[in-house]
Amino acid sequence: MTQAIRVRDLRKEYGDVRALDGLSLDVEEGEFFGLLGPNGAGKTTFINVLVGLARKTGGTAEVFGYDVESEYQRARDAVGLAPQEFNVDRFFPIIEVLEHKAGYHGIPPKEARRRAEEALKTVGIYDKRDTRFDWLSGGMKRRFVIARALVSDPDLLILDEPTAGVDVELRRDLWDLVRRLNDEGTTILLTTHYIEEAERLCDRVAIVDDGRRVEVATPDELRARSTDELEITLASVPTSLPEFDYEDVASVRVEGDTVRIRAVGAGRLAPDVLRDLDRADERVVDVSIRRASLEEVFVELTRQDDEEDREAETEAGAEVIA
Numbered sequence: 153m154t155q156a157i158r159v160r161d162l163r164k165e166y167g168d169v170r171a172l173d174g175l176s177l178d179v180e181e182g183e184f185f186g187l188l189g190p191n192g193a194g195k196t197t198f199i200n201v202l203v204g205l206a207r208k209t210g211g212t213a214e215v216f217g218y219d220v221e222s223e224y225q226r227a228r229d230a231v232g233l234a235p236q237e238f239n240v241d242r243f244f245p246i247i248e249v250l251e252h253k254a255g256y257h258g259i260p261p262k263e264a265r266r267r268a269e270e271a272l273k274t275v276g277i278y279d280k281r282d283t284r285f286d287w288l289s290g291g292m293k294r295r296f297v298i299a300r301a302l303v304s305d306p307d308l309l310i311l312d313e314p315t316a317g318v319d320v321e322l323r324r325d326l327w328d329l330v331r332r333l334n335d336e337g338t339t340i341l342l343t344t345h346y347i348e349e350a351e352r353l354c355d356r357v358a359i360v361d362d363g364r365r366v367e368v369a370t371p372d373e374l375r376a377r378s379t380d381e382l383e384i385t386l387a388s389v390p391t392s393l394p395e396f397d398y399e400d401v402a403s404v405r406v407e408g409d410t411v412r413i414r415a416v417g418a419g420r421l422a423p424d425v426l427r428d429l430d431r432a433d434e435r436v437v438d439v440s441i442r443r444a445s446l447e448e449v450f451v452e453l454t455r456q457d458d459e460e461d462r463e464a465e466t467e468a469g470a471e472v473i474a
């Protein structure tokens with residue numbers, strides 16, 4: 153199967169700033185792939201390299217098998233980009249902006265018109281087709297940049313923080329829209345700071361930090377590696393408690409009548425814990441399981457990565473500053 157994106161040891165330096173530091177990543181055709189990472193992690197730089205807005209310093213980058221530099225036009229024609237910043241021609245009716253964009257991709261005028269209309273219908277702002285970009289509401293602007301990305305009928309749609317700062321209703325609408333596009337076969341690369349967005353939409357998520365890949369996994373796999381919390385409320389403050397000597401228990405805390413057990417996949421421990429409490433004559437009145445969010449997992453993973461770096465530096469005899 154062709155990979156939609158294939159990058160190896162990708163590097164990009166802006167003067168002294170190393171925005172990408174050996175990033176390697178594969179995105180399969182048809183995938184809904186998420187890119188998560190803190191501010192400045194290199195996500196936008198990665199996208200800019202893929203679409204030819206930034207020139208890589210080293211490594212390789214291919215889109216559907218086309219090198220993003222030596223086969224620029226073919227690679228670029230396969231991609232629709234909805235960028236974080238609005239960089240739209242503000243003086244023309246939006247339908248014309250879309251027609252120009254289609255023309256840039258070599259689409260003849262009649263077909264360009266048809267595609268422009270279709271793209272505006274897809275994102276739900278067809279009735280605004282003769283309006284200038286400046287006169288659209290904030291939410292319509294977000295929809296419009298997605299329409300612009302769609303007008304070339306791309307196989308890969310890149311969405312750079314498409315829902316930053318939008319209200320809940322529009323966010324859900326946009327989620328429905330991109331999910332539908334993915335169901336119809338478009339590969340999607342999404343960068344986001346919203347963990348919920350990645351959890352709901354993505355097949356796999358790459359976590360990027362300091363221009364490098366920290367982890368690639370499904371949202372479920374990431375959560376499975378983090379500790380959840382089992383919270384048990386007892387009928388009264390317990391006099392004595394069982395050992396809770398199960399595998400993967402990170403901590404047990406008792407606060408008044410509440411017992412909190414943190415463990416990897418805490419939910420699956422619940423039957424054993426309840427049985428042991430019953431044997432100890434403790435009456436349980438409530439049980440809840442709080443699953444770790446991807447955000448907590450993310451913090452944990454980047455912390456682990458930092459620790460590994462520090463250990464490596466220590467082994468190399470470098471001075472470590474705590």
Ligand SMILES: Nc1ncnc2c1ncn2[C@@H]1O[C@H](COP(=O)(O)OP(=O)(O)OP(=O)(O)O)[C@@H](O)[C@H]1O
Pocket residue numbers: 166169170171189190191192193194195196197198
């Ligand atoms: N044109 C540029 N010139 C100089 N430095 C840049 C340029 N673009 C990005 N950088 C730097 O490269 C690093 C990575 O930035 P980038 O925008 O790729 O991160 P990001 O993960 O997209 O961040 P955010 O989540 O805030 O959008 C940062 O240190 C940034 O300051």
